[in-house]
Amino acid sequence: xxxxxxxxxxxxxxxxxxxxxxxxxxxxxxxxxxxxxxxxxxxxxxxxxxxxxxxxxxxxxxxxxxxxxxxxxxxxxxxxxxxxxxxxxxxxxxxxxxxxxxxxxxxxxxxxxxxxxxxxxxxxxxxxxxxxxxxxxxxxxxxxxxxxxxxxxxxxxxxxxxxxxxxxxxxxxxxxxxxxxxxxxxxxxxxxxxxxxxxxxxxxxxxxxxxxxxxxxxxxxxxxxxxxxxxxxxxxxxxxxxxxxxxxxxxxxxxxxxxxxxxxxxxxxxxxxxxxxxxxxxxxxxxxxxxxxxxxxxxxxxxxxxxxxxxxxxxxxxxxxxxxxxxxxxxxxxxxxxxxxxxxxxxxxxxxxxxxxxxxxxxxxxxxxxxxxxxxxxxxxxxxxxxxxx
Amino acid sequence: xxxxxxxxxxxxxxxxxxxxxxxxxxxxxxxxxxxxxxxxxxxxxxxxxxxxxxxxxxxxxxxxxxxxxxxxxxxxxxxxxxxxxxxxxxxxxxxxxxxxxxxxxxxxxxxxxxxxxxxxxxxxxxxxxxxxxxxxxxxxxxxxxxxxxxxxxxxxxxxxxxxxxxxxxxxxxxxxxxxxxxxxxxxxxxxxxxxxxxxxxxxxxxxxxxxxxxxxxxxxxxxxxxxxxxxxxxxxxxxxxxxxxxxxxxxxxxxxxxxxxxxxxxxxxxxxxxxxxxxxxxxxxxxxxxxxxxxxxxxxxxx
Numbered sequence: 191x192x193x194x195x196x197x198x199x200x201x202x203x204x205x206x207x208x209x210x211x212x213x214x215x216x217x218x219x220x221x222x223x224x225x226x227x228x229x230x231x232x233x234x235x236x237x238x239x240x241x242x243x244x245x246x247x248x249x250x251x252x253x254x255x256x257x258x259x260x261x262x263x264x265x266x267x268x269x270x271x272x273x274x275x276x277x278x279x280x281x282x283x284x285x286x287x288x289x290x291x292x293x294x295x296x297x298x299x300x301x302x303x304x305x306x307x308x309x310x311x312x313x314x315x316x317x318x319x320x321x322x323x324x325x326x327x328x329x330x331x332x333x334x335x336x337x338x339x340x341x342x343x344x345x346x347x348x349x350x351x352x353x354x355x356x357x358x359x360x361x362x363x364x365x366x367x368x369x370x371x372x373x374x375x376x377x378x379x380x381x382x383x384x385x386x387x388x389x390x391x392x393x394x395x396x397x398x399x400x401x402x403x404x405x406x407x408x409x410x411x412x413x414x415x416x417x418x419x420x421x422x423x424x425x426x427x428x429x430x431x432x433x434x435x436x437x438x439x440x441x442x443x444x445x446x447x448x449x450x451x452x453x454x455x456x457x458x459x460x461x462x463x464x465x466x467x468x469x470x471x472x473x474x475x476x477x478x479x480x481x482x483x484x485x486x487x488x489x490x491x492x493x494x495x496x497x498x499x500x501x502x503x504x505x506x507x508x509x510x511x512x513x514x515x516x517x518x519x520x521x522x523x524x525x526x527x528x529x530x531x532x533x534x535x536x537x538x539x540x541x542x543x544x545x546x547x548x549x550x551x552x553x554x555x556x557x558x559x560x561x562x563x564x565x566x567x568x569x570x571x572x573x574x575x576x577x578x579x580x
Numbered sequence: 581x582x583x584x585x586x587x588x589x590x591x592x593x594x595x596x597x598x599x600x601x602x603x604x605x606x607x608x609x610x611x612x613x614x615x616x617x618x619x620x621x622x623x624x625x626x627x628x629x630x631x632x633x634x635x636x637x638x639x640x641x642x643x644x645x646x647x648x649x650x651x652x653x654x655x656x657x658x659x660x661x662x663x664x665x666x667x668x669x670x671x672x673x674x675x676x677x678x679x680x681x682x683x684x685x686x687x688x689x690x691x692x693x694x695x696x697x698x699x700x701x702x703x704x705x706x707x708x709x710x711x712x713x714x715x716x717x718x719x720x721x722x723x724x725x726x727x728x729x730x731x732x733x734x735x736x737x738x739x740x741x742x743x744x745x746x747x748x749x750x751x752x753x754x755x756x757x758x759x760x761x762x763x764x765x766x767x768x769x770x771x772x773x774x775x776x777x778x779x780x781x782x783x784x785x786x787x788x789x790x791x792x793x794x795x796x797x798x799x800x801x802x803x804x805x806x807x808x809x810x811x812x813x814x815x816x817x818x819x820x821x822x823x824x825x826x827x828x829x830x831x832x833x834x835x836x837x838x839x840x841x842x843x844x845x846x847x848x849x850x851x852x853x854x855x856x857x858x859x860x861x862x863x864x865x866x867x868x869x870x871x872x873x874x875x876x877x878x879x880x881x882x883x
Contacts, residue, residue, distance in 0.1 A: 256739075290706070293705050293706055293707065294705070294706065294707035294708065296701070296705060296786055297701040297702075297705035297706075297707040297710070298701075298707065300697035300698055300700065300701040300705075301697075301698045301701050301702070301713065303694050303698075304694050304695065304698045304757050304761065305713070307694075307750060307753055307754050307757060308716075308720055308754055308757060308758065310754075311728070311732065311750060311751055311753075311754035312720050312723055312728055312754050313720075314731075315727075315728040315730075315731035315732050315735070316723060316727060316728055316731075318731045319727055319728070319730060319731050322730065322731055322734070327734070332734060332737050332738070333738075335734070335738070337734075337735070337738060381617060381621075382621055385614045385617045385618050385621065386618075394869075396618060396621070396622060398865070398866065398869060399621075399622055399625045399626045400621065400625055401865070402625050402626060402629055402862070403625055403628075405811060405861055405862070405865055406629070406815075406858050406861060406862070407814065407815040407833075407834055407857045407858060407861065408815060408817055408834070409817060409834045409837045409838050409854070409857065410632065410837065410853075410854035410855075410857050410858045411628065413632075413837070413841065413850050413851070413853075413854050414628045414629070414631060414632045414635075414851070414854060415628070416841075417631075417635060417847055417850075417851070418628065418631060422644075423643055423644055423647045424647075425631065425647065425648065428647040428648045429648060432648065457624065488602045488603055488606050489603065489606040489607055489610055490606055490610075514722050517724075518723075518724035518725060518726065520725070520726050520818050521817045521818055525817075525838065537724075537726050540726050540729075540730070541726070544730060544733070550730060550733075550734060553730050554730050554731070557724070557726055557727040557729075557730055558727070560724060560726070560727065561724060561727050564724065
């Protein structure tokens, strides 16, 4: 321990405080005391025990974390119980609690576990990724890594990205893939919804089939696609050869492979669009159609002038959701081509940096670029969409 | 179909007797189009799964001999257990099924346990951070998984819990909790508050009210949350790759199946593995289709 990593202390303080505060809150709540004072007491105990453990050497490596947490937990409970026995507390302990605060306390109590999990697994890593992207971290020196040090910040990771061959291509490809995949999936969903909207025999079965690509595990559907489009004995190739066509290695030929990746997106995710559009179509009141019919609108005109305008809002939502999810998607392309044959998208680049180049810092930097591009695109979309609405 | 062809054929004769309106012609065309498209869509969506089944019983040499054979021979059907047994014994699919079941059921139980009270709080109770929390929930599930993946990978490695199943259960929960909360919230909002107010006046506590009044009324919503949570955990791959690849004993089904995809393993086994992983989802889907469809639209499930 040569230099004191400041951030370490901040992060640990937060962690100890949370670990101590949680049982404090629930203990006081169950004893019908003011949970807020219990939380406050617990936070204090957590900080004292946690940092006490670090300074006395009881807690040294992060692997001691579990036992340290248990220690903090037990101390917080013990101190809480003791405080209750002695009828002392933190500040508001003996004050009367208003009904309003009691309701709010109950709400916090019910939501705290969810909040802690989401914060620890989503929000905190997201923020920490910022710092990681500016640090020289490699996979092999993970064991010696000072988790939250701030003294080795560098822009080397971003320099490496800028020097990387084909990174701009990857970015542009990701945008094209996302845009086309999203639009095709929504169009397919629209067609599917239009053909099953009216009752017919076997409609439920057809509607069930429509959801198959979406609910089946990604690994198994990719394996079937790979088998069907196999160059040697794939069904598609065999059939096209029988019909006099050429044998094509669909998933390994540049250009064709990229088309396949986009078609796969459309095939796998159209059911999502289908469900939304179908629900909306079935909610369109029948009398609008009747009125259009009386005015002499033919079926194609009723589709164009009545149904489609009613679906505008759904298209907007679907486009936004699917765009974000497709942009973030990793497994589909990874399993189909692994990024070979000019199909590499930005999430694959993150993976390649992490496990191929074994460079954690650069991987975080690429991930940061991904998040930034996504935020910019969504911002543009909203701007455009809101202007359009006005 | 037969009636349509007939009417098309007789159409020219009918012209003299009766003028075809645009309405009638379009309806006829739309009907032909519709049935053609239904056939195309059924082929597109169902055939790959049929092909998965067929290829899981035909061995590689037979496939190379007759690659376009659409039905397996009776002989092949008779030996259909062979590839499944091989996958279960030789490739440890038994372990993977166990792991996947454990993880999925834990995720379902814990998600429901936390999301039901949480959703109740967000719908019924007044507190200062209410709006912030409701919006936060929605934002969380638009986050790129791969961005949080790297920091988590580092932290999990340091804590030494990277290859453990409880570790991955918590990660999955961070993904399922926000959506479960959101779905349950939109359902709870449809339950009239008067029902529980009566119980509250009678002196029943809030927790008891959730248990005795809200829960029995919310069976459909709870069922769809459970189903979709199960599906997410059962199908998840990215975090399984990131965290479990180095610990073969903790591999889940998707990861185990992915690792099988090498040149040496016969495609027959791959397809048998695919059938094993897909069947539970399809069976659940057919039994609970109503709940699932509701859930998928109500919660806008991530995928």
